[in-house]
Amino acid sequence: MHVSHLSLHDFRSYAVAEVPLEPGVTAFIGRNGQGKTNLVEAIDYLSRLSSHRVATDAPLVRAGAEQAVVRAAVVRDGRTAVLEIELNPGKANRARVNKSPLPRARELVGLVRTVVFSPEDLTLVKGDPSDRRRFLDDLLVLRAPRLAGVRSDYDRILRQRNSLLKTAGAARRGSSSQEGALSTLGVWDDHLARTGAELLAERLSLVEALRPYVGKAYETVARGATRDDAEIEYRPSCDLGGATDREALAEVLLAEVERRRKDELDRGISLVGPHRDDLLLTIGHGPGEGALPVKGYASHGESWSFALALRLASYDLLRADGDDPILILDDVFAELDTERRAQLAELVAGAEQVLVTAAVADDVPPALAGARFLVKGGEVTREQ
Numbered sequence: 001m002h003v004s005h006l007s008l009h010d011f012r013s014y015a016v017a018e019v020p021l022e023p024g025v026t027a028f029i030g031r032n033g034q035g036k037t038n039l040v041e042a043i044d045y046l047s048r049l050s051s052h053r054v055a056t057d058a059p060l061v062r063a064g065a066e067q068a069v070v071r072a073a074v075v076r077d078g079r080t081a082v083l084e085i086e087l088n089p090g091k092a093n094r095a096r097v098n099k100s101p102l103p104r105a106r107e108l109v110g111l112v113r114t115v116v117f118s119p120e121d122l123t124l125v126k127g128d129p130s131d132r133r134r135f136l137d138d139l140l141v142l143r144a145p146r147l148a149g150v151r152s153d154y155d156r157i158l159r160q161r162n163s164l165l166k167t168a169g170a171a172r173r174g175s176s177s178q179e180g181a182l183s184t185l186g187v188w189d190d191h192l193a194r195t196g197a198e199l200l201a202e203r204l205s206l207v208e209a210l211r212p213y214v215g216k217a218y219e220t221v222a223r224g225a226t227r228d229d230a231e232i233e234y235r236p237s238c239d240l241g242g243a244t245d246r247e248a249l250a251e252v253l254l255a256e257v258e259r260r261r262k263d264e265l266d267r268g269i270s271l272v273g274p275h276r277d278d279l280l281l282t283i284g285h286g287p288g289e290g291a292l293p294v295k296g297y298a299s300h301g302e303s304w305s306f307a308l309a310l311r312l313a314s315y316d317l318l319r320a321d322g323d324d325p326i327l328i329l330d331d332v333f334a335e336l337d338t339e340r341r342a343q344l345a346e347l348v349a350g351a352e353q354v355l356v357t358a359a360v361a362d363d364v365p366p367a368l369a370g371a372r373f374l375v376k377g378g379e380v381t382r383e384q
């Protein structure tokens, strides 16, 4: 798939931008802060309805404006669809496909698919478990858009259950009756276990599917590494006893919730479920050396290689599903030495559409020659 036209209204620094695009490689070149990332961020937003840079929508709307609109013509198998999202911070966002409103904005997710490489990717390796959970869940939803619903249901259940735990815990401490709160809690235990098990089962099978691609990608981007050097492993918040299907996982979660009832009431938060899980990343250092967690042990270069490998693996997996996602390389080349730049460029050059941002034209490897736009003071001008 590829985007053939991008329109922005009051998105980030742009009052208006109209950018015609082509398949193949397109580079956006310009000095810092000129608006290069804002362009590719807009396309990524359409794909996931979230940004790789901020957690809320407000910063995406141009300062002083009330709403932003991102519109893109997306070509897939020779057919064009115009996708549009209207961002209304504090209110519901609205989505349209070929001008027809969608009942819910999240139905837009997955109609355009992107894989973004950016300097923020280092948080996949060095950041909190929540960064790695988001990585897995974003990929899940891109592969199966219906899971956006499961994900948001789970978040809602968690919020409700946490507030109930707080009420019941406070009642217990104040020795007032907590019977009502506890019986309602039983209902939410069940919701948490069932929806949590669905998310968990999907994540477990995603990690299995991704694992071989991660090893292969790490071998390509880390000098001297083999495909056995990089491993990923799902780390659940409790012992799953080998369960992998939804029914069995729901039973495990429910039993664990009951076992930890007192703890949860004391702390007023849900301590069991996929929101407490992590993705363990390890690298080996040759035969007999054993594997070490990347976080806390790996060098800066190894950490970068692992982060790149996770993105490349996602791209390969989406491609294996039969669809070529749009690749976005946001400011990554400045972080890599010449050899790795060339390696990465070679790996991605064959994608249907590659969008690159760089402050300096020379940072873009020759293998990624293609269309070029200059971005300066909010003006986007085609150069070649």
Ligand SMILES: Nc1ncnc2c1ncn2[C@@H]1O[C@H](COP(=O)(O)OP(=O)(O)OP(=O)(O)O)[C@@H](O)[C@H]1O
Pocket (backbone or CB within 6 Å): 011, 012, 013, 014, 030, 031, 032, 033, 034, 035, 036, 037, 038, 039, 058, 059, 060, 061, 062, 063, 331, 357, 358, 359, 375
């Ligand atoms: N909501 C907003 N309203 C107005 N301007 C904004 C908004 N959000 C970001 N900006 C401006 O957009 C500019 C940043 O644009 P962008 O991140 O695309 O830069 P860039 O060209 O990619 O730079 P770099 O090379 O440093 O990454 C900054 O000047 C910032 O102040």
